[in-house]
Amino acid sequence: MDELRAAVAIARKDIRNVSRYRFQVASSIFTPLYQGILPALLFGASFAVAGHVVGLEKTIGTQDLAGFIFLGGVMTGLVATAFWSMAMSIRNEMEAGTLEPTWLTPTSRETIVLGRALGGLFWFAFSQIAIFAIGMGLFGLRFRPEILLALPAVAIAIVAMVGVAYLLAAVVLLIKEANFFIDCTNYLFGVAIGAAFPITLLPGALQPVSYLLPATYAMDLVRQQGLGTRPLLDPALEYVALIVTTAIVFPIGLWAYRRADGRIRRLGTINQY
């Protein structure tokens, strides 16, 4: 119970911190719109024949360009939350000089990442609601009611991404200046799970990597339920794969994070950056 209180306190602190920077809050909504969603919509629409995106239908089984792009944005946002809000925030604490005092509190180190996950997920949900509202109001974004059936997949994907965040936090603790690392891996992860295009278009050698990532299955299940796209595998099998990969990724992430914590305490490098 104490750990839960600590996690909620960390989340509240993070939420308050971000809310003080109104421009940053607005940018979390508008940056994905003008840097990703709008250019993708216009690019996709440039292939339309008499208003029908026939090429997309051939590729994934639906002409719903807006739905395809906006749902891709959901998983991209979730991945970015794990990479930047959960893992990279350790680096921010380092730079602010507050990591060492945080490490000295009786709160477990795992809770520190968990608290950041809660804070990050709050802003993730906030920005997604706003982006969807804009999409529905301006771009005719509509989903099938069955999209609600994909909510368990999103919930499991969140657990998986916390596991990935533990793994990344371990790397951040060890390499310290991790901005470029996080930036690159965040981008590659988003590409590998098929957020921008189906993973079947990836070069053959990279496709097995996609099938190892839990978020790939969550992405596909969300699009199947919300838009009726052609699935990569049978949906039941995708749920099994999502659960199995999550069950593998989470403990690996936690193990790596604990090892990194032990190492920086042994070497006395916690206050170095």
Next chain:
Amino acid sequence: MNTGYLAGDLRALRAAGLMSLRQIRRYPTNLFGTIFWPVLLPAVWVLMGQAYSGGGDPEALNAFASRAGTTGIALFVFIGYLMYMWLSALLWGPGTALRQEQIRGSLEAVFLTPVSRLVPLFGPTLTNIVWIVADLFVMGLAAWLLFGVVLPLQGVVLAFAITLVGVPAMYAMGALFGAGVLRFGEIGPAVQFTRGVLSMLCGITFPIAMLPGWAQATAVAMPPTHIVDGMRNALLRSASPGDLVPTAAALIGLAIVFGALAVVVFRWLEASARRTGMLGRY
């Protein structure tokens, strides 16, 4: 202008350029980014294009060609992203050169020297042209190795010529943006926003025919639109040197307009910053 002053300014400009080169050498890991992003960013959009075109469905490709003037999606995207990389280097370079000096606490000291104000504005960013040439090389190689696009020699030469003609206009635009530092201080978010808007307007990833009329009219007043269009004409539509003369003329005209505007705005904001003491504040 006194010849002695001009020679001194040129020496200072060279020194500022050398300083910038030395800084690049000190952070070799940053060079990895110059290969990673110019390859990965456009490659992903090319694959998106394959998804939207149904893997080359003739109907979808014809629709794209009617708007973009070509069916060569890969090269279309790579040329657009070359401009994106240039815009990034430009806005984070000349656009933030003064801000860097401000953060380091050296802007006031630099402004106390007798050199022209153009030196701190342009000097540290002379090396940006190195990045543009490097991007041109890396992206040409990536388009060939990843998507089998072989660039025509005449097209490459003309694209390079258009790039050179576009340099003054692009620098003038960057300087106009950079002058804003003297007024607003922190401009990181503005860089992101401006880059995003210019990317949308100038047809980086999609044909500007997709934009509404007012946005297309605005795009015509932006140097990147003409550079991208000129390069696409040279590399995708086999334009001859004569075909590119109007593009070059437009770029020279825009360089004069943006350059004059940058000088006026810079002088005005500098005078204001001196009055309010904004130079040393951040």
